[in-house]
Structures are given as structure tokens and as C-alpha cells.
Amino acid sequence: MKPKSAGTAGCVLAAAGVATILVVHWMVAFWVPTEASMGVVQRIFYVHVPAAWTSFLAFGLAALASAAYLWLEDERADAAAVAAAEGGLVFGALMLTSGPLWAKIAWGTYWEWDPRLTLTLLLWFTYLGYFLVRGSVSDPRKGRRLAAVVAVAGALNIPLIHVSVSWFRSIHPDAVVIKPDGPTLHPDMLATLLVSLAGFTLLFLGLFCLRYSVEVMSRRRPPAGAPPGASS
Amino acid sequence: MRELRWIWLFAAKDLRTELRSGGRLPAMAAFVVLAGFLFAVSLDRTQIPSRSVAAGLLWLVVLFAAIAGAGRTFDLEDRHGAFRHVLLAPVSRRAVFLGKTAANLVLLWLATALAFVAVTAFLGVRSPGALVAHGAVLLPGTVGLAAVGTFFGRVSSHSSLGDTLLPVLALPLLVPVVFFGATATARVFLDRPWPEVAGPVRLLWAFALGALAAGAVLFRHTAED
Amino acid sequence: MTLEGRDLVCDYGPTRALDGVSASAQAGAILAVFGPNGAGKTTLLKALSGERRLDGGRVLFDGVPVSGTDPAWRARVGVVSHRTGLYEKLTVEENLRFFAGLHGQRAADDALRTALNRVGASALAAARVGELSRGQRQRAALARTLLHDPEVVFLDEPFTGLDPDGAALLEAALAELSTGKRIVVLATHDVARGLRLADRFLVLRCGRVALEDAAVGHQAPDVTAAFDATAALAPAEVAG
Numbered sequence: 001m002k003p004k005s006a007g008t009a010g011c012v013l014a015a016a017g018v019a020t021i022l023v024v025h026w027m028v029a030f031w032v033p034t035e036a037s038m039g040v041v042q043r044i045f046y047v048h049v050p051a052a053w054t055s056f057l058a059f060g061l062a063a064l065a066s067a068a069y070l071w072l073e074d075e076r077a078d079a080a081a082v083a084a085a086e087g088g089l090v091f092g093a094l095m096l097t098s099g100p101l102w103a104k105i106a107w108g109t110y111w112e113w114d115p116r117l118t119l120t121l122l123l124w125f126t127y128l129g130y131f132l133v134r135g136s137v138s139d140p141r142k143g144r145r146l147a148a149v150v151a152v153a154g155a156l157n158i159p160l161i162h163v164s165v166s167w168f169r170s171i172h173p174d175a176v177v178i179k180p181d182g183p184t185l186h187p188d189m190l191a192t193l194l195v196s197l198a199g200f201t202l203l204f205l206g207l208f209c210l211r212y213s214v215e216v217m218s219r220r221r222p223p224a225g226a227p228p229g230a231s232s
Numbered sequence: 233m234r235e236l237r238w239i240w241l242f243a244a245k246d247l248r249t250e251l252r253s254g255g256r257l258p259a260m261a262a263f264v265v266l267a268g269f270l271f272a273v274s275l276d277r278t279q280i281p282s283r284s285v286a287a288g289l290l291w292l293v294v295l296f297a298a299i300a301g302a303g304r305t306f307d308l309e310d311r312h313g314a315f316r317h318v319l320l321a322p323v324s325r326r327a328v329f330l331g332k333t334a335a336n337l338v339l340l341w342l343a344t345a346l347a348f349v350a351v352t353a354f355l356g357v358r359s360p361g362a363l364v365a366h367g368a369v370l371l372p373g374t375v376g377l378a379a380v381g382t383f384f385g386r387v388s389s390h391s392s393l394g395d396t397l398l399p400v401l402a403l404p405l406l407v408p409v410v411f412f413g414a415t416a417t418a419r420v421f422l423d424r425p426w427p428e429v430a431g432p433v434r435l436l437w438a439f440a441l442g443a444l445a446a447g448a449v450l451f452r453h454t455a456e457d
Numbered sequence: 458m459t460l461e462g463r464d465l466v467c468d469y470g471p472t473r474a475l476d477g478v479s480a481s482a483q484a485g486a487i488l489a490v491f492g493p494n495g496a497g498k499t500t501l502l503k504a505l506s507g508e509r510r511l512d513g514g515r516v517l518f519d520g521v522p523v524s525g526t527d528p529a530w531r532a533r534v535g536v537v538s539h540r541t542g543l544y545e546k547l548t549v550e551e552n553l554r555f556f557a558g559l560h561g562q563r564a565a566d567d568a569l570r571t572a573l574n575r576v577g578a579s580a581l582a583a584a585r586v587g588e589l590s591r592g593q594r595q596r597a598a599l600a601r602t603l604l605h606d607p608e609v610v611f612l613d614e615p616f617t618g619l620d621p622d623g624a625a626l627l628e629a630a631l632a633e634l635s636t637g638k639r640i641v642v643l644a645t646h647d648v649a650r651g652l653r654l655a656d657r658f659l660v661l662r663c664g665r666v667a668l669e670d671a672a673v674g675h676q677a678p679d680v681t682a683a684f685d686a687t688a689a690l691a692p693a694e695v696a697g
Binding site for chain 1: 383397400401407446454
């Protein structure tokens with residue numbers, strides 16, 4: 001995609017995402033019924049779950065784009081990987097802070113050895129390493145390649161991390177949305193969650209496109225003959 | 233055949249260099265013993281049964297020894313620019329990675345043996361279980377540690393953060409090794425039958441072979457300019 | 458045999474280290490690369506040897522494109538730089554055997570001895586590299602490069618830090634190197650010595666070729682003048 005059209009698409013998607021998330025806030029505050037057993041704190045759920053989904057989407061995208069960069073050595077794949085990884089860090093941080101807040105009230109402790117939470121934490125640190133590598137290697141192209149290697153190695157390790165953390169007894173709430181005999185969630189809660197999922201996904205995709213276009217444009221060289229230092 | 237010869241050449245060169253570097257091996261030995269000592273001092277052993285924490289502590293000591301060892305391994309290559317000439321030779325990058333991993337692994341075994349003695353002695357673990365079973369757990373675990381450490385040792389050697397970066401990169405990946413390793417070792421300490429140990433050991437092997445394969449494939453991306 | 462770089466481009470991030478450099482070197486002759494610091498001398502050598510990936514242009518050996526990712530090409534290349542590239546804790550002989558092994562050679566004793574003899578370093582075989590003087594190390598490094606009998610030899614500031622005796626020995630070894638069918642490319646900021654040794658030379662400035670000519674008939678000052686006299690050069694000379 002051309003950076004300019006990616007930028008335009010990013011603005012539209014991000015605006016739609018922000019608008020949807022504003023609607024979600026209204027729904028969460030005034031519309032959706034309070035869950036019986038967990039009380040008002042359950043409303044964090046409408047931020048936590050979409051943030052988790054978005055960060056997995058982002059990290060997955062970053063790993064795929066990194067593998068593509070190693071394979072094809074196409075700068076655009078690296079720009080996409082950076083854009084996705086930054087989104088993953090932001091939404092991952094949201095998930096990692098909202099999760100313990102909920103857990104403290106629902107389960108009595110901030111940290112629970114839940115597989116998904118632990119996996120996100122480790123992925124979050126892997127992508128922190130991704131950016132540390134990029135930033136600390138003097139030759140930018142080498143930095144990009146090494147960062148891509150970190151992302152790919154991290155992705156390869158996901159199955160084993162998943163198995164190892166699953167060995168701890170999981171006390172995470174069971175999946176309540178996708179069940180063979182239909183969702184057990186109250187229809188209004190389900191509606192709020194789905195709107196929130198859509199809003200977070202739109203916002204992420206918008207930020208992704210914007211960041212991608214900025215990244216691609218910032219790597220353009222100045223036209224030949226431009227004085228040194230004129231590059232942006 | 234040629235690959236095996238390269239791997240051997242590299243491992244032999246690294247080990248010879250290590251042996252002649254004087255302080256390195258004694259320093260590592262001292263580190264391992266001191267780490268075991270400090271762990272033992274930091275725990276209230278009237279509250280915690282030694283055998284249940286010994287496994288976790290042993291794996292942490294081995295993990296730190298692996299990271300500390302891996303951090304230096306490319307220092308020696310880069311200090312006078314020798315690695316440039318290695319990369320210029322028509323040698324496969326895979327063989328370079330596997331050779332360096334093999335050398336790190338041998339050193340890690342020495343550290344592991346010492347760590348085992350130190351941890352069991354300082355924590356007062358009586359009847360630590362069958363040594364063969366411990367070996368069968370530690371072997372795949374150390375292979376995984378050496379492979380990941382060597383790989384990210386190369387990645388962080390390009391970075392201005394150097395050895396500070398290495399643990400940040402390697403530790404998230406090494407969680408399965410520490411977890412399955414400590415689980416299996418704890419069961420050996422408790423003299424549980426082998427079938428109870430075999431599960432985590434299989435996963436340790438899966439990690440070790442996966443790390444060797446991934447490192448062998450990806451290493452060329454970390455090696456070249 | 459001809460080694461030819463065509464329109465070579467190399468970027469280090471936003472900095473363009475080589476900006477469309479073309480250069481060619483012939484067998485049996487020495488090509489010297491001059492230029493101020495940061496002009497792209499080392500990058501040009503790395504681009505030609507295949508160590509550095511190109512962002513544009515290509516390298517041809519006898520008209521066939523070559524790449525540093527190809528082991529067959531790497532086997533034909535040798536490099537000597539101001540960093541010795543030897544392991545300090547190993548003896549000269551152990552170093553040579555190790556690198557010969559990487560080249561797939563069993564390093565027979567007499568091949569090793571021949572290589573050391575050619576650079577006047579046969580007495581050093583059993584000494585650890587860390588205990589040698591700068592000049593001795595540089596000779597050992599040269600012997601390492603000769604061991605696999607490369608067709609193309611790149612020398613990147615090989616005289617840096619050498620005392621006059623060491624430099625004279627290296628010069629003699631270099632002269633011997635270029636006889637026969639080898640292509641030799643020498644990057645140095647020591648213009649007078651470079652002109653004495655080389656058959657052809659080129660001057661790099663800011664990643665471009667500023668001057669290219671036969672070494673005969675040139676004096677160091679007029680070559681050095683090209684280091685910074687941008688505007689004074691006629692376009693024909695720039696095109697080289």
C-alpha cells in the first residue's frame with residue numbers, strides 16, 4: 001500500500017475506532033446491566049478482553065511481518081512489523097494493567113498465574129527487547145534484521161510458553177462467549193463486548209496504518225542533489 | 233561430514249581459548265558456588281522444605297551461569313576482528329552456531345555439576361535422588377539454555393547495550409526451560425518414579441531441539457553485516 | 458581476471474556511504490583506494506568482497522555477478538585489515554590451522570610452512586598471537602590470508618600501526634602477492650606509499666569517485682588535492 005493512502009485509511013479507521021470506543025464508554029457506564037457475582041468491577045472486562053485480543057492480533061501481525069522481512073528483505077514488511085509491534089505494546093500494557101485491577105477485586109490478588117496473562121507478559125517483554133535491539137544497533141538495517149529475528153524467535157516459543165503456563169492451575173474465567181450451545185453472557189453484555197471489540201480493532205488498525213505510513217515516509221531519502229542535513 | 237568438522241573445529245577452538253583465558257573458569261565456579269550460598273542464606277529453611285526449593289534454585293543458578301557465559305562468547309570473536317574472517321570463510325553459519333553452542337554447553341556442564349553440589353550442600357538436601365535421573369533432566373535443559381544463550385549472545389553483541397540486553401532477550405524465551413526443568417528436578421529430589429519425570433523431560437527435549445533448529449536457521453541473519 | 462563493481466550503493470541508515478561507485482581491478486595489478494576518513498574506502502572494499510550487502514549496483518567477477526552469501530565466492534576472497542583478526546590466546550600455527558579448516562583444508566604442515574615463509578614469519582609459528590609485536594601479527598594475518606590461496610585480496614589500511622621495518626616487510630610481501638594471477642585492492646590514507654605500490658588508483662570522496670587514473674605520473678600532493686577540492690574537478694575527471 002502507498003504510504004499516503006495508508007495514512008488516509010489510518011485516519012478514517014482511527015476516527016471510527018475512537019467514535020466506537022466513546023459509544024462503548026457510554027454503554028459501559030449507563031446501559032449494560034451489572035454482573036451479579038462480580039459486581040461493578042466486571043465492567044473492566046469490556047476493556048480488558050478487547051485489549052487482550054488487540055494485542056495478540058498486533059503481536060501476531062508483527063511476527064508475520066518480521067518473518068516476511070527476513071524472507072523478502074522488503075523494507076515495507078519491516079515498517080509494518082514496527083507499526084504492529086508498537087500497537088501490541090500499547091494494547092498489551094492496557095491488558096496487563098486492567099487484568100490485575102480486575103483480579104485484585106474478583107480474586108483477591110493482583111497477579112494470577114493465568115496462561116493468557118502470563119503469555120502476554122512474556123510477549124510484551126519480547127517486544128520490548130525487539131525495540132531495544134532496534135534502537136541500540138548503530139547500523140539501522142542490521143538493527144531491523146536483528147529485531148525481526150527476536151520477533152520470530154519469540155513467536156516460535158509461544159507453544160512451549162503456553163504449555164508451561166497451562167501447567168499452573170488456571171483460574172481464569174472460562175470462555176463465556178464462544179460456546180457450542182450459544183453464548184451464556186447476558187445479551188446486553190455480549191453486545192457491549194462486541195461493540196468494544198470492534199472499536200479496539202478499528203482503533204488498532206487505524207493506528208497501524210498511520211504508523212506504517214509515517215515509518216515508510218520517514219525512511220525515504222531526500223532527492224538526489226539535496227544538501228546533506230536536508231533529509232528529514 | 234564437512235559440517236561436523238566445522239562444528240568440531242569451532243568448539244575445540246573456543247574451549248582451547250577458554251582454558252587459556254585463565255580466570256574465566258575459576259570465576260564461573262566461584263559465581264556458581266556463591267549464588268548457591270546466597271540463595272541458601274536468603275531462605276528461612278525452618279519454614280520451607282529444602283528439597284522443594286532446591287530444584288528451583290538449582291535451575292536459577294544454572295540459568296544465570298548460562299547467560300553470563302553466553303554474554304562473553306562473542307566478545308572473544310569480535311575483540312580483534314576474528315569473526316569477520318570466520319564469516320568470510322566458506323563455512324556455513326549453521327556450523328558456526330552449533331560449534332559455539334557446543335563449546336558453551338561443555339562449560340555449562342561444568343558449572344551445572346558444581347551448582348548441583350553447591351545447592352544440595354548449602355540447602356542440606358539429604359538423599360537427593362538418583363544422579364542418573366538428574367543427568368537425564370539437566371542434559372536437555374542445558375542444551376536449550378546453551379542454544380538460546382549463544383544465539384542471543386550474538387544478537388546482543390551487535391548492540392551498544394551489550395550484556396544488559398542479553399537477559400532481556402533470552403529470559404522470556406527461557407521460561408519453559410526453567411519451569412519444566414525445575415518441575416522435573418523437584419520430582420527427582422522427591423524420588424518420584426521416572427514416568428512422573430518423563431513428561432517435563434520430553435518437553436525439555438522439545439525445547440532443546442527446537443532451539444537448536446531455530447538457531448541454526450536464523451543465525452545467518454544475526455551474523456552478517 | 459577482472460573484478461568490477463558497477464554503480465555500487467551502500468547505505469548506513471540515512472547516510473549514503475557509497476553513492477554509485479564504479480571500480481575495476483585487474484589480475485596481476487594493485488588497485489589503490491584513497492580518500493579522507495569517512496569517504497567510503499572500507500565500505501567499498503566490503504562491497505566488493507561481498508561482506509556488505511548492496512543497496513544498489515552489482516559486483517562482477519569476470520563478468521559474472523558474485524555475492525557474499527555464496528560460499529564459493531567467499532572461498533576466492535582474502536582480507537587483511539588493520540585489525541589482525543587472529544585469536545590472541547592461540548598460537549600462530551593454531552590460528553592458521555583453524556582458518557584453514559574453515560576453508561575446508563586439512564592444512565598440511567608444508568602448506569602452513571610455505572605460507573609463513575612467504576611473509577617471513579616461519580619463526581613465529583609456535584608463539585601466541587597475544588605475545589607478538591604489531592608487525593609480527595600483521596604478517597601472521599597475511600599468512601592466514603594466503604593459506605587458502607585467494608584470487609582476490611583486499612587490504613584495508615594494512616600499514617596502520619606498523620613500524621618502518623614491519624611496513625617494509627609488508628610492502629615486500631604485497632609486491633609478491635600481486636605478481637601472478639591475483640587481484641589486489643588496497644585501501645589506505647597513505648597516498649605516497651599507495652602510489653608507489655599500486656598500478657592504478659582511485660580517490661573516493663563522500664562516497665563518490667573523485668579521481669581515477671594510472672599511478673604512474675602522479676605525485677602524492679596532487680592526489681591529496683582531490684580529497685577536498687570538490688569544485689575544482691572537471692566533470693570528465695569525476696566520471697573517471
